[in-house]
Amino acid sequence: MTETGTYLYGIARDxxxxxxxEVRGVAGASVRTVANGGLIALVSTVSLDEFGEEALHDHLxxxxxxxxxxxxxxxxxxxxSAVAPTAPTRLATxxxxxERVRQLLExxxxxxxxxxxxxxxxxxxxxxxxxxxxxxxxxxxEDAPAYGSASPGxxxxxxxxxxxxxxxxxxxxxxxxxxxxxxELRRVAEASRRHPPQDPQLSGRDGWMVLNGAYLVDADRxxxxxxxxxxxTERHPDVELELTGPWAPYSFAGExx
Amino acid sequence: xTEPTAATSRAPAGYRQPVARRTEPANLADIxxxxxxxxxVIAGDIRVNLLDIELLTIKLRLIVASVxxxxxxxxxxxxxxxxxxxxxxxxxxxxxxxxxxxxxLESGEAGHSAEVLASRDGRREVDPARGTVTGSEVAAAEEPxxx
Numbered sequence: 309m310t311e312t313g314t315y316l317y318g319i320a321r322d323x324x325x326x327x328x329x330e331v332r333g334v335a336g337a338s339v340r341t342v343a344n345g346g347l348i349a350l351v352s353t354v355s356l357d358e359f360g361e362e363a364l365h366d367h368l369x370x371x372x373x374x375x376x377x378x379x380x381x382x383x384x385x386x387x388x389s390a391v392a393p394t395a396p397t398r399l400a401t402x403x404x405x406x407e408r409v410r411q412l413l414e415x416x417x418x419x420x421x422x423x424x425x426x427x428x429x430x431x432x433x434x435x436x437x438x439x440x441x442x443x444x445x446x447x448x449x450e451d452a453p454a455y456g457s458a459s460p461g462x463x464x465x466x467x468x469x470x471x472x473x474x475x476x477x478x479x480x481x482x483x484x485x486x487x488x489x490x491x492e493l494r495r496v497a498e499a500s501r502r503h504p505p506q507d508p509q510l511s512g513r514d515g516w517m518v519l520n521g522a523y524l525v526d527a528d529r530x531x532x533x534x535x536x537x538x539x540x541t542e543r544h545p546d547v548e549l550e551l552t553g554p555w556a557p558y559s560f561a562g563e564x565x
Numbered sequence: 566x567t568e569p570t571a572a573t574s575r576a577p578a579g580y581r582q583p584v585a586r587r588t589e590p591a592n593l594a595d596i597x598x599x600x601x602x603x604x605x606v607i608a609g610d611i612r613v614n615l616l617d618i619e620l621l622t623i624k625l626r627l628i629v630a631s632v633x634x635x636x637x638x639x640x641x642x643x644x645x646x647x648x649x650x651x652x653x654x655x656x657x658x659x660x661x662x663x664x665x666x667x668x669x670l671e672s673g674e675a676g677h678s679a680e681v682l683a684s685r686d687g688r689r690e691v692d693p694a695r696g697t698v699t700g701s702e703v704a705a706a707e708e709p710x711x712x
Contacts, residue, residue: 313611318604356611364613375593378600385600396604402611412607423605434595503602506594558599562606 313359314342314403317350317384318556319413321424323392331387334359334380342406344413347420350388351409359402368400389556393428395420396558423561430498431554433523433533436506437489438515438548439482445474479516485547486518489540496533497523501559515548522559530554 315334325348328339333352342349357363367373381399388394403409413420458466494500505517525533534551541549 316607316609359611361611361613364611368613374597378593378596381600382596396600398602398604398606399600400611400613401607401609404610408610416607420605503598506598552595555599558603561604 311356311360312353312405313356314406314409315352315354315359316397316401316403316409316412317352317381318388318394318396318561319420319424320348320350320388320392320394321346321421321428323348323350323388323394327391328384328387331384332380333384334377339384340406342409342413344410345417347413347417347424349409349413350384350394351406352384354402359400364400364402385556385558389431393424394556395423395427395561396556397561426499427524427557427560429527430524430557430560431527431530432557432559433497433525433530433551433553434555435489435493435519435521435523435537436517436550436552437486437519437544438550439485439518439546440515440548441475441478441482443546444482444516445478482516482518485544489544489547489549490519490521492540493521493523493533493536496529496536497525499524499560503559518547522555524557524560525554 315337317333317339323341325341328341328350331339333339335352335354335358337352337354340351340353342351358367367377378399381396385394385396389396403412490500490502501522503520503522505520523533537549537551541547
């Protein structure tokens, strides 16, 4: 069975199709374009043996497969967004054929145009902030009272309560730092989004992720944004800041964005 | 591999301006967070169960932050989670094949196995008219861990 479908990576405008000649898409496929009314869909032909409904169900839960497809999807989106306004579609958006994609461009022309106007000439930057709970708690533990006069049981409970209180306060302080940094970064951004923190246990970081932000920044303000980032790292030496980007505007391509 | 950080070095003039900065190459968690969760959501012709994907995303939030790192740390619980591991799926497939064989034997004819529908979440749907087995042990084997 060699039934095929059309895998859609994203929708662009003013894109030179030659820019994608070297890029390999999902499953090693070459990347083509489907154009309609000034919009350009980035697509590859995929086998429905691999990307059909049932196969997708299985594959989406296979981490190795998912990683390969996610990286390929990102590779195509990234190559296009480096040279032209590009709105990525969610992973595994697949049509029966190119004609269906052309129809999509026609039907949703206005919405896509609006999205592309919003993100054109702008890129997404990611900033994460980590705070070490120990450092954050230190200030409050230094003046912790001694419980020597209380009975061992009472002393234990009082200590536990104090620890809990300290941790809560430490978290509040840390979260406030996240807010502060986000506010500063937003001053240089056209739009911003807060993503849920990635799990601290497995991110390989011991600290609390107090900020996982995405910022849509004008191309000509990218330098300003990164300078702001550098200033913030200096201003908050006890917060570990991480900058990623520029990304294609993934976080700002949704219709509600 | 083209990562966001690499993109600027080959970006044509005028679109993305290369800037001096301190960035780290995109890790898998960052990529998955975006390609699974963000971007334009359009229902294509091939329907993917969004609930499944969202469930997956939640699980991935926990694990992909650094799969390699997690493996280094010996954290591999997802490999025991039927919904995330190929081992679990193999077991499910094997169970399904066995059930289909039992049914075929009971009905005394081959070729009806397709009437036993195995749904992904471990529930079993059996053609009611045929009144065949429900195989609770199969469902139990596929029940995701609740931890």
